[in-house]
Amino acid sequence: xxxxxxxxxxxxxxxxxxxxxxxxxxxxxxxxxxxxxxxxxxxxxxxxxxxxxxxxxxxxxxxxxxxxxxxxxxxxxxxxxxxxxxxxxxxxxxxxxxxxxxxxxxxxxxxxxxxxxxxxxxxxxxxxxxxxxxxxxxxxxxxxxxxxxxxxxxxxxxxxxxxx
Numbered sequence: 565x566x567x568x569x570x571x572x573x574x575x576x577x578x579x580x581x582x583x584x585x586x587x588x589x590x591x592x593x594x595x596x597x598x599x600x601x602x603x604x605x606x607x608x609x610x611x612x613x614x615x616x617x618x619x620x621x622x623x624x625x626x627x628x629x630x631x632x633x634x635x636x637x638x639x640x641x642x643x644x645x646x647x648x649x650x651x652x653x654x655x656x657x658x659x660x661x662x663x664x665x666x667x668x669x670x671x672x673x674x675x676x677x678x679x680x681x682x683x684x685x686x687x688x689x690x691x692x693x694x695x696x697x698x699x700x701x702x703x704x705x706x707x708x709x710x711x712x713x714x715x716x717x718x719x720x721x722x723x724x725x726x727x728x
Contacts, residue, residue, distance in 0.1 A: 567722065568689075569715055573706035580705060582692040584718050588725040590680050593688040594651050596721055596728075597678065600627070606724050608632075609716035618665075623648055627656075628665055638663070643676075654678045672701035 570583040586593050596602045600619040607614040611634040618628040625645050630638035640661045647655035655677045660668040679691045696702040704710075 567718070569718065571711045571714065573702065575699070575702065575706070577695075578697075578699060578702050579693055579695040580702070580710075582690075582694070582714065584690050585683065586688045586690065586718075586722065586725055587686075588688060588728075589686045590651060590682045590688045592725055592728060593690065593721075594680055596724060597654065597680075597690075600629075602724065603627075603629075606717055606720040609713040610720070612713075621645065621648070626665075628661065630663075640665075642667070646675075647677075652680055672704070673697050674701060674705070 567585045567587070568583065570581070572581045573579075574581065596606065598621050600616040603619075604614045604616055607629075608631050613632050614629050615632050615638075616627065616629045618626055620626055623645055626642055627645070628640065628642045630640050632638050640663055641658060642661045642665060643656040643658040645654065645656050647653060655675070657673065657675050659673045660671045662668065673696075675695050677693050681689045681691065683689045694705070696705070
């Protein structure tokens with residue numbers, strides 16, 4: 565069964581729209597998106613891995629994690645949860661930070677609204693909109709490794725959901 569990966573940059577509106585379907589019920593997909601132990605198993609495309617330092621999945625809470633490369637180098641990212649509707653929607657504001665959690669001065673910022681919907685019985689569609697403040701950040705996400713890395717991560721999530 566196809567999982568219909570869609571990745572659509574819109575340079576005029578300064579956003580990226582992503583859609584992906586998963587062969588699992590919404591409860592399992594939601595948990596994989598909100599449980600740090602599960603997130604670490606799929607969020608970063610191999611050979612990278614995500615390592616969570618802080619996960620406070622509450623309105624105004626943060627997720628601070630590192631993308632760790634095969635050489636051990638860490639790139640720190642934080643996301644502040646700006647809206648949560650259990651089982652349906654997660655919104656966040658994110659950016660790069662140092663290992664202490666301080667935002668990178670003049671670093672790129674992005675936002676993400678992730679919506680979960682049950683489809684075809686026990687399947688789930690995840691619909692993501694990522695607007696950007698500036699064209700340069702959008703361009704780096706749209707033309708860089710982000711599309712390929714996102715597709716790889718979602719394939720890893722497929723494997724995790726099948727095993728759970």
